[in-house]
Amino acid sequence: MHIVSISLGSSQRDHRTETTLLGRRIVLERIGANGDLRRARQLFLEFDGEIDAFGVGGADLALTVDGRAYPLFGVQHLVQGLKTPAVDGGVVRAVLERKLVQRMTPLLPAPIEPKRVLIGVAVARYDLARSFVDAGYATLFGDLGFGLGLPVPVRSLTTLHRLARLLLPIMGRLPFAWLYPTGAEQETITPKFGPWYQWATVLADDFHYLKRHLPDRLDGKIVVTNTTTLADVELLKARGAGYLVTSTPRLGGRSYGTNVLEATLVAIAGKGRPLTPAELEGMLSEDDLQPTVLPLAVANARR
Numbered sequence: 001m002h003i004v005s006i007s008l009g010s011s012q013r014d015h016r017t018e019t020t021l022l023g024r025r026i027v028l029e030r031i032g033a034n035g036d037l038r039r040a041r042q043l044f045l046e047f048d049g050e051i052d053a054f055g056v057g058g059a060d061l062a063l064t065v066d067g068r069a070y071p072l073f074g075v076q077h078l079v080q081g082l083k084t085p086a087v088d089g090g091v092v093r094a095v096l097e098r099k100l101v102q103r104m105t106p107l108l109p110a111p112i113e114p115k116r117v118l119i120g121v122a123v124a125r126y127d128l129a130r131s132f133v134d135a136g137y138a139t140l141f142g143d144l145g146f147g148l149g150l151p152v153p154v155r156s157l158t159t160l161h162r163l164a165r166l167l168l169p170i171m172g173r174l175p176f177a178w179l180y181p182t183g184a185e186q187e188t189i190t191p192k193f194g195p196w197y198q199w200a201t202v203l204a205d206d207f208h209y210l211k212r213h214l215p216d217r218l219d220g221k222i223v224v225t226n227t228t229t230l231a232d233v234e235l236l237k238a239r240g241a242g243y244l245v246t247s248t249p250r251l252g253g254r255s256y257g258t259n260v261l262e263a264t265l266v267a268i269a270g271k272g273r274p275l276t277p278a279e280l281e282g283m284l285s286e287d288d289l290q291p292t293v294l295p296l297a298v299a300n301a302r303r
Contacts, residue, residue, distance in 0.1 A: 002050075003263045005030045005256075006043045006078075007057030008176065009208070010187055013229055017256075022283065024268055028260055030057060037176075041078050044086070052267035054079070054086035055259030058208075059176055061088045063168060065126045066161045070168035074176040085266050087274050089258030092265075093226075095281050096247045096258070097128040100224070100291060101135040104245050107293040112222065114138070118200035120146040120209035122154070123164050128204055128224070133157060140200060145193050146209050147171075153196065191215050207232055214239065220297075227257040237296045244294040 001024055007013075011032035018027050033040035044054065059075045079086040105112065115137040122129040122141040132139060141154040143163065154160055192213035197203065203210050204224035211232070219240040226247045236244055248261050265283055266275055275283075 001026045001052045001264075001267050003028050003053050003055065003260060003267055004047050004051050005055030005057040005260045005263065006040055006047075007032045007059075007257075008035055008037070008040055009058035010034055012187065015229075021264055022268055026264055026267075028256060028264065030055075030256070030260065032058070037074070037078065044078055044082060047084070049083045051084060053263035054082070054084055055257065055263040056086055056088040057257050057259050059088065060090065060124060062090070063123050063126070063164075063172075064090065064094075065123050065164040065168070066157075068164070070164065070172050072172050072176060074174065085263075085273055087259060087262045087266055089260070089262045091275060091277050091280050092248075092258040092262040093125065094127045094277055095284070096226075096289060096291075097125065098131055099289075100128060100245075100247055101131040101137070103289065104224070104291045104293060105135070107245075107291065108222070108243065112201055114201055116140070116200050117202040117204055117224075118142060118196050120205035122160055123147075123168060124209075125205055129157070129160070132202075132204065137202070140196055142193060142196060145196070146205075146213070151193065188212070189214050197221075211235070233294070233296070241296045244296055246292045246294070248292075 003026060007030060009032045011034050014030055014032055016029045018025070020026070031043055033043060056075065056079060060072055061076050062069045062071045117132045117137045118140045119125060119129050120142045122143055129139065129141065139155060141160055143154055143160065144150040144152045154163065189211060190213060194215050197215050202222045202224055207225040207228055210223065210225065217240055218236065220242040222243045222245060223236055223241050224245045228244065228246060233244060248256060248258060265280055269275055269279065269283065
């Protein structure tokens, strides 16, 4: 089976791995379009009908917040009319991340204290945000800062729901590059919102959002994300982070995006369409749902 993730991200992160999942031999490939929407569309058309499933990387087809789906029209046009099913990993995130905190906590050597988490853009990782809220964490949602550049923290789900209902119908029609770092921007770090990072014990989100404003020091912080490369791991080590928790398995030295995992499961299911959460969860065992915990600087893992 051949799975291709077409990403709006940098081509510097391109990768190809052959692995076995659920007893099937699979080629996983990631191709970055460097933020070029026309190039991304061209790649989708080029591979359409020739592979088993597409992952849509570095972008979301829609955001689901509090049970409401908000389409991102600038991304959806990339996959219009394709014969090969294309998924963005949203269903996998809903399954893996809703109970991620409860699954990762027993895998760490000591309880997390204080229970404080910064989530860069919670409307894009709503199930992850809910997992931390359900586990009793104090939350800081950086949506207005990381998304719009406004240094205004959001502290509650109620406020997040209101912002989503107000802003996402508008933002869903904006060019995607205005909302998310693409291409070379993914390799640029501009430290910002330092007090937010300092306040939190746990930093959680898509790694591109966290990396974009990463401070020089992360002493003892626990970073919870899903897609990292070996270079990302070395970056976190150099800045003193304590642990890296990834919600998806590490293959060939890196953890693949949820879009790749979801595309793989869609291909194995052979239904020729995206899977529902129930269908996808039925294909995974409890072991498959366990996060990976990677010690980075054990001696500094607690302040």
